[in-house]
Amino acid sequence: MTTDTSPTPAAEPHGPADRPAVRAATAADAEAVTRMRSEYVLSTPLSEEWIRRCAQELAPRLTPTGDARAFVIDAPDGTMAACALALIRPVLAAPAYPHGVAAHIQVVATHPGHRRRGHARAVLTALLDHLAATDHVTLFELHAAVEAQPLYRELGFSGSPALMRMTRLAQPTSTTADSVAGTTAGTARHRPNRLTPDQYADTLPKSTAFACVYFTDEDDRPVQLHSVYSPEHPWQLAGGTMDHGERPFETAVRECREETGLTVSGPPRLLAAVYGLPGAQWPYSTIGMVFDGGRLTAEQIGGIALDPREHDEVRVLSLDRWKPLMPARDFARLHAVAEARRTGRAAYCGTWDRDDA
Known part of the structure; x- marks a missing residue:
């Protein structure tokens, strides 16, 4: 579409005689x-x-x-x-x-x-x-x-x-x-x-919404799950798409329990809000919330029970080791979430766009 969208006051027509034919x-x-x-x-x-x-x-x-x-x-x-x-x-x-x-x-x-x-x-x-x-x-x-x-x-x-x-x-x-x-x-x-x-x-524009949980080990290294269905997003936080009638934290708790067997208790602590524009393969924008799940002991991490239909591996790595394993936008989100945990200030990830993997 044209970028000629907002005429300057001096150039904008003011009367019938000035209007273009x-x-x-x-x-x-x-x-x-x-x-x-x-x-x-x-x-x-x-x-x-x-x-x-x-x-x-x-x-x-x-x-x-x-x-x-x-x-x-x-x-x-x-x-x-x-x-x-x-x-x-x-x-x-x-x-x-x-x-x-x-x-x-x-x-x-x-x-x-x-x-x-x-x-x-x-x-x-x-x-x-x-x-x-x-x-x-x-x-x-x-x-x-x-x-x-x-x-x-x-x-x-x-x-x-x-x-x-x-x-x-x-x-x-x-x-x-x-x-x-x-x-x-x-x-x-x-x-x-x-x-x-x-x-x-x-x-109105339509959106899909998700909620997920950020875990680390006791050394503050992020815990992520390897996806069996999404090569575009190979490493993921525990979480998923909201169901009808759910509130975001309810989604995070349910999805975490289904994907890991872990039960997250409140009160909710929001680490990041995520937004992405629609893309060629998906017509809706994406809105998400990331909640703090706390630090897991080695025993808790070892007891994670994966749903084989969604994930096949759990890894605990430092941020610098996660970076080469993830698309740039996914790592940017992970880094922002880790900083939010460290500083106590919630992050806003506003460019998690569909066509920017």
């Missing part, structure tokens, strides 16, 4: 839109052959009977200054999208020479309005660059950059109360209608 794209614009996508959206630009093929495919879809809609701003020299492209697709109907129609915002792009003028906002707003009014779209989705999120959130999208969504239902008729409150038609047009709790929840 936005028009609906036609089949004749297919090549220009394709080139904008190639140059300013894709990480690797398309070859001329692929530009030709994509333009030929897009052209018939940019018609009233096609499934593509786009709005553009023309530069004074006749080239394309900015564009926004959406592809319409059917979905199973639901209260938040009663017509069973959704749109994926495929492209929002602005030529570098025309950025910081509100062009991205203008073409995207026109596109959203058209989709809602003409194509009965109420569910909108897009993938965003991190720097583009402020604009999309302002227009009503929510979620993580991996998938931002917005549900825009038909606006109710204006009331006297609206007028008294100073709500103008122009302001209300881009504000999402108030949703039911279920509808709102459907727009």
Whole structure:
């Protein structure tokens, strides 16, 4: 997505005469839109052959009977200054999208020479309005660059950059109360209608949660278990994913007992909070808590009873010896947890991302 998302105050249009002229794209614009996508959206630009093929495919879809809609701003020299492209697709109907129609915002792009003028906002707003009014779209989705999120959130999208969504239902008729409150038609047009709790929840980013227990031996060397199912995370703390209705410490106690036979007693002492963004292989973010399980005697470590379906070895090593055995992000988390135990200050591990193993 374009990074032209927050026009400077001096450049932002202030009145009708200052606003850029936005028009609906036609089949004749297919090549220009394709080139904008190639140059300013894709990480690797398309070859001329692929530009030709994509333009030929897009052209018939940019018609009233096609499934593509786009709005553009023309530069004074006749080239394309900015564009926004959406592809319409059917979905199973639901209260938040009663017509069973959704749109994926495929492209929002602005030529570098025309950025910081509100062009991205203008073409995207026109596109959203058209989709809602003409194509009965109420569910909108897009993938965003991190720097583009402020604009999309302002227009009503929510979620993580991996998938931002917005549900825009038909606006109710204006009331006297609206007028008294100073709500103008122009302001209300881009504000999402108030949703039911279920509808709102459907727009939010989803997360999985886990909880685990950090043990050391009496010399403060971390105790970890070797996984039989996860080569990406070969060495793990005792713990796992939360079940419905569980609180984090309850999960940690249950998972520890199932995986090691050890029973952890409270009160809970939080060592670290962990967060990771979703990745290509998993669509949800990850939230976790690491609790202090204390120091184990040699007898306790020797009595650990592993679940062979999950782990096949227990090791006790110093931090420097753990480092070469683990992915960088896993070791960073382990090191942060060890420091939290040592200093008494809980750690925050905020970059335990899925695609960063």
